[in-house]
Amino acid sequence: MLIAPGTDGSDITWDLPADATLVSGQANDTLVFNWGTGQDTVKLHVENTCGTWDLIHTLRHYGQYAYPNPEKPHVIPCIISADNYDYGGEGVAYHDVTGGNSGPGPRSNESVDTEFSGTGTDVGWIDAGEWLEYTIRVPVAGTYYFSLLTSSANENSRGPAKIIVNGTTKITAMYPSMSGSWTVFYQIPYQSITLAATDTLLRVEMGSGGFNLANISILEHIPTSVTERPAENLTVYPVPVKDILNINCPAGALQVTVSDLSGRVLYSSQPKSFTETQLEVNFESFPAGMYVVSLTDRNNRTAISKVVK
Numbered sequence: 001m002l003i004a005p006g007t008d009g010s011d012i013t014w015d016l017p018a019d020a021t022l023v024s025g026q027a028n029d030t031l032v033f034n035w036g037t038g039q040d041t042v043k044l045h046v047e048n049t050c051g052t053w054d055l056i057h058t059l060r061h062y063g064q065y066a067y068p069n070p071e072k073p074h075v076i077p078c079i080i081s082a083d084n085y086d087y088g089g090e091g092v093a094y095h096d097v098t099g100g101n102s103g104p105g106p107r108s109n110e111s112v113d114t115e116f117s118g119t120g121t122d123v124g125w126i127d128a129g130e131w132l133e134y135t136i137r138v139p140v141a142g143t144y145y146f147s148l149l150t151s152s153a154n155e156n157s158r159g160p161a162k163i164i165v166n167g168t169t170k171i172t173a174m175y176p177s178m179s180g181s182w183t184v185f186y187q188i189p190y191q192s193i194t195l196a197a198t199d200t201l202l203r204v205e206m207g208s209g210g211f212n213l214a215n216i217s218i219l220e221h222i223p224t225s226v227t228e229r230p231a232e233n234l235t236v237y238p239v240p241v242k243d244i245l246n247i248n249c250p251a252g253a254l255q256v257t258v259s260d261l262s263g264r265v266l267y268s269s270q271p272k273s274f275t276e277t278q279l280e281v282n283f284e285s286f287p288a289g290m291y292v293v294s295l296t297d298r299n300n301r302t303a304i305s306k307v308v309k
């Protein structure tokens with residue numbers, strides 16, 4: 001404890017960590033001391049004829065902590081605002097390829113690019129290879145449902161985002177919704193994720209950019225009212241088909257599969273560019289019968305059509 005009598009008769013009391021040592025400033029406005037090895041608090045108590053005033057501030061060694069309260073990880077289940085990535089800075093709590101915040105959003109002194117969007121906030125200006133981390137706590141281990149709320153005016157962006165927990169990839173690809181606008185957000189279809197009580201760190205890693213990320217949902221159940229972008233229209237012709245089946249997906253397709261009624265996959269295309277709107281599948285080698293054509297669209301949603309040969 002350091003007591004520094006003020007010139008106006010105030011009593012000023014500093015409580016420093018046990019192994020801190022005073023350098024200068026005991027009787028001045030600025031107190032300089034060598035920090036010890038522990039994580040501790042600094043307390044300032046001022047007392048004079050006007051009353052008393054106390055300030056308690058926790059100082060930490062450089063490291064990664066939950067934001068906004070280092071003492072409170074995000075408790076699962078919850079929805080985490082994307083801009084509430086951890087304290088710790090570049091290379092520790094996040095990786096952003098551009099220095100400084102490109103947006104006018106919160107945490108302007110960090111390099112993650114944030115903005116205000118309607119009543120909320122989002123992380124924008126996302127580039128390939130960027131990642132964000134969130135300190136979490138899982139009181140009850142088990143299966144949860146994971147989704148991201150995204151927007152994009154970029155018709156060719158595919159993300160996808162990879163979800164990693166404590167260094168283990170839990171979801172390999174979440175394709176952001178191409179909402180046609182940077183300010184219209186859609187929920188990516190939920191995927192199940194298994195979390196253990198020992199899981200403490202969630203990472204969202206960007207395969208490529210071109211989308212905005214508003215929040216991250218980790219829920220016990222899939223909400224009944226979710227605004228997902230509907231699956232794209234799927235038109236197939238001719239039906240019945242003899243050899244070449246034409247598939248029309250006006251807004252672009254990711255993948256096409258053909259299976260028989262027992263679920264056996266007979267054909268699966270390589271992942272397509274979203275700019276492909278017209279696809280063909282050759283049915284020549286398939287026996288006569290009924291088939292299911294399944295098209296995965298840009299939002300990782302599936303449209304199905306039955307085809308007779």
Ligand SMILES: [Ca+2]
Pocket residue numbers: 096097098099100101102111112113
């Ligand atoms: Ca940046």
Ligand SMILES: [Ca+2]
Pocket residue numbers: 096097098112113124125126127130
């Ligand atoms: Ca960025």
